[in-house]
Amino acid sequence: MDNTDTADRALTNGVIAAFIERMDLLRPDPDYLDDAHGLYCCRLALDALEQGNYGVGAILTDPQGEVVAQSENRVFSSGHNDRDQSCRAYSRAYNSSAHAEMLLIDQLEESQIPYPPEQLTMLVTLEPCPMCLGRLLLSGIGSVRYIARDPEGGMLNHMDKLPPAWRNLAQLQNHYQAHVSEPVRQLAMDIGSANLAALRHKLLKQIRP
Numbered sequence: 591m592d593n594t595d596t597a598d599r600a601l602t603n604g605v606i607a608a609f610i611e612r613m614d615l616l617r618p619d620p621d622y623l624d625d626a627h628g629l630y631c632c633r634l635a636l637d638a639l640e641q642g643n644y645g646v647g648a649i650l651t652d653p654q655g656e657v658v659a660q661s662e663n664r665v666f667s668s669g670h671n672d673r674d675q676s677c678r679a680y681s682r683a684y685n686s687s688a689h690a691e692m693l694l695i696d697q698l699e700e701s702q703i704p705y706p707p708e709q710l711t712m713l714v715t716l717e718p719c720p721m722c723l724g725r726l727l728l729s730g731i732g733s734v735r736y737i738a739r740d741p742e743g744g745m746l747n748h749m750d751k752l753p754p755a756w757r758n759l760a761q762l763q764n765h766y767q768a769h770v771s772e773p774v775r776q777l778a779m780d781i782g783s784a785n786l787a788a789l790r791h792k793l794l795k796q797i798r799p
Contacts, residue, residue, distance in 0.1 A: 605784050606640050612777065619771040627651065627713050628737050628770040628778065635715045635781045638662035638690070644789055645781035648690040648714035650698060650731075658703050658710070661693040666792060684796040690714060691722040695729045708732040713768055715778040717744030726763065727756060733764040738779035 613633065618626035627649060634647025643663040650659040665688045691714055698707065707730030717740040718726060726734055736746060746765050749757065770778075 602639070602642070602785050602788075606636065609636050609639075609777075609781060609784070616773055616777065619774075622769050622771045622774075624713060624735060624737075624768040624770045625774055627655075627657070628715075628768055628774045630657070631713055631715045631737065632774065632777050632781060634660060634662040634690070635778065638664070639781055639784055642666050642792075644689075645784050646690045646714065646716045648694050648712060650694055650703075651711045651713065652703075652705050653709050658705075659694055659697045659701065661690045661697065663690045664688040664693060666796075686797075687721070689719065689722050691718050692725055695725055695731075698729065698731070706730070711735060713737070716740050716782040717746050719743050720745045723749075724756070727759040731763065733766075735766060735768040737768045737770055737775055738782055739767070740782065 613629070613636065616629060618629055622628075631647045631649055634649070635645045636647075638647060639645035641664075643666050646663040648661050649657050652658050665685060666683055667685075667688070691712065694712060698710070703710070710731050711733040712726070712731050713735045715737045717736045717738065718734070719740070723745040734746070736744075739747065749760050749765070752760065768775075
């Protein structure tokens with residue numbers, strides 16, 4: 591481990607400790623429909639960040655509002671990326687598709703959730719990126735709620751720029767910002783942007799080693 595990695599780890603540990611302290615002081619506000627689930631998603635996002643991934647977490651809820659699946663970003667988690675043991679010639683702890691939303695849709699398509707997709711709602715801490723939006727539109731999930739906007743990488747607020755066929759698909763799905771209190775929204779935004787420079791540096795090292 592070089593000095594940069596050591597410094598990044600120390601920074602991350604300090605950031606995590608501060609987030610844990612901050613989260614312990616928060617309680618769901620009953621006046622906000624998504625506050626309890628939003629805080630739960632933030633805990634998933636914090637776990638992702640602590641594991642060295644982007645700080646994004648997501649859940650899938652049924653028509654009664656019960657959580658039926660959950661996920662978190664695992665782009666840099668080797669435990670997730672080593673599923674295919676036959677390809678060891680060039681192994682790296684990186685999976686470009688292991689975003690929280692993508693992994694949640696994997697669970698939906700591989701599991702026996704007793705509801706049709708259109709009756710399910712995804713709640714995610716950060717506005718989905720273009721890759722995740724494309725998969726969401728094809729998933730059939732009824733509603734997508736995001737807690738914090740992502741001005742640099744989010745796509746839900748730019749759907750007018752989609753090709754016509756994708757805009758048509760988007761009309762079959764509800765997209766809106768989650769109904770959460772400002773402290774929960776700010777927490778999701780801060781976790782999602784934490785250690786971002788170091789994570790982007792790590793990403794570039796993976797795609798251009």
